[in-house]
Amino acid sequence: MVGSPRAGPVVLLLHIGFVLIGIVNTLLGPILPLLSARWRLDDAGAGALFFAQSAGAMVGSALSGILIKRFGFLPPLVAGFGLMAVSTACLGFEPWVLGVLSISGTGLSLGLTIPTINLLISELNIGRRAAALNLLNLAWGVGAVSGPVLVPTLSRSVGFTIALLCVAAPLIVIGVLVRRSSVVLPVAVKAKGATSSGAIRLWITPYALLTAALVFVNIGTESATGGWIASYVQRLSPSSQLSWSVAPSLFWAGLLAGRAAAPFVLRRVRETRMVLLGMFVAVSGLVVLLLGTTIAPVLIGVGLTGLGLAPVFPTTIALFTERFGHDASRLTGTLFILAGLGAAVFPWLVGLASSHYGALRAGLVVPLVGGLVMIVLHAAIMRTLPSRK
Structure with missing residues (x-):
């Protein structure tokens, strides 16, 4: 548990794993121009790649809850890191079918690992969930910032396929270490006698429905912005390869900075x-973007967007888990x-509109509209929390 000295190494391992998850989670955006050229995709076709990855993530998220309840936290993580390694490695090969399957596989692995780790860290930090989840997602941000620079740099040095293998190898190591861990972890589902009708009653509360809508729009806005910004900057300045490869890193750097600052901001x-x-x-x-x-204001807008979105998801999840225990x-x-x-949906809509x-x-x-909708939804959520004055 949180006070157990044996929990510390596993928590550290999960934070390292979350750095790698951040690299894989944001990989599609920076390599989208390469994949679009390789497979001759228009923007609608490129948007479908995001849909394939996210569809896999939805399936993985659904499976994660079932697997946690049946096996605990660790087995879904072992499976997730293993699948992530294989899918990332296979993405470097040429055929379109194999590429789409690999993208779907990375999504499935992200769905298995991200909810499991978030829930586990939340359960280990009762009383400081928001700070702990912002710190966890700070680790994700480290990977998200470094990935868009690391993978293209390695690709130019050793080739695209070898660069992806360099990402896959540490994922295997993390999976093996998690598998060998014997630390006692919290039981995922403590209310064993709970029924599906009880869950439905909880879901039909205004707070739960509004939070669900906010999560949908928030992650959609984040994914659409981070996923398409490299292509947008590339078209704005085709001769500046550095700018379009750095632009996604600036977005994720904004998230990184915001999540690093969140625990300190929460003190006041x-x-x-x-x-x-x-x-x-x-x-x-997003308005500035x-x-x-020209490149300069767009990059400033990218950074501000990432900074603003930084605390939304982890803090929303923290409040949700605190509310429902x-x-x-x-x-x-x-x-x-x-x-x-x-x-x-959101990156796909961006491609269709484009x-x-x-x-x-x-x-x-599309993400600008998403940001405005988020404000409305969160204001409504605040009205359901009269005790937080």
Whole structure:
């Protein structure tokens, strides 16, 4: 448990694993121009790749809840890290069918690992869930920032396939170490006599429904922005390869900085206020990004958007698990499925809008609308929490 000296090494291992998950989770965006050229995809076809990955993530999220309940936390993580390694390695091969299967496989592995680790860290840190989950997602941000630079740099030195193998190898190591761990961990589902009708009653509360909608829109907005920004900057300045390869890193660096600052901000500001402030910053960043006609303002807007979105997801999950206590283990799987659905739908909509209007700028209005909807949803959530004054 949290006070157990044996829990510390596993927690450290999971944070290292989350760095690697951050690399894999954000890999598709930076390599999208390469994949689009290799498979001759238009924006609608490229958007379908995000849908394939996120569809896998939804399936994995659904399975994670079942597997946690049946086997505990560790077996889903072992399976997830193993599948992630294989899928990442296979993405380097040429055939389109194998590539799509690999992208779907990475999504499935992300669905198995991300909800499991988030729930486990939350259960280990009762009383400081928001700070602990922001710290965990800070580790994810380290991978998200380094991946868009690391993989292209390695690709230029040793080739694309070898670069992906370099990402896959440590995933195997993490999976093996998790498999060999014998640390006593919290039981995932403590209310064993709970029924599905009880879960339905919890879900039909205004707070749960609004939170579900917020998670869907938040992850969709985050995925659409981070996934398409490299392609957007590439078209804005085709001759500047450095700019379009760095742009995704700036977005994830904003998330990294925001999640690093969140535990300190929470000492002075309530969780709900911090999230609302972040949403306004994100919307401002998206406006700057869309209005910018040169690289500099676009990159500034990218960074601001990442900074603003940083505290939204981990803090929302922390508040959700705090609100529902042990019942949260029965509900968070659905939240992560909705997160996967948002990550599938929003980037796909960006691609459709871009192909329809003939401009990726038009497609990126989708995450701007998402940011505005998030503000409305969170304001409604705050009204369901009268005790947080």
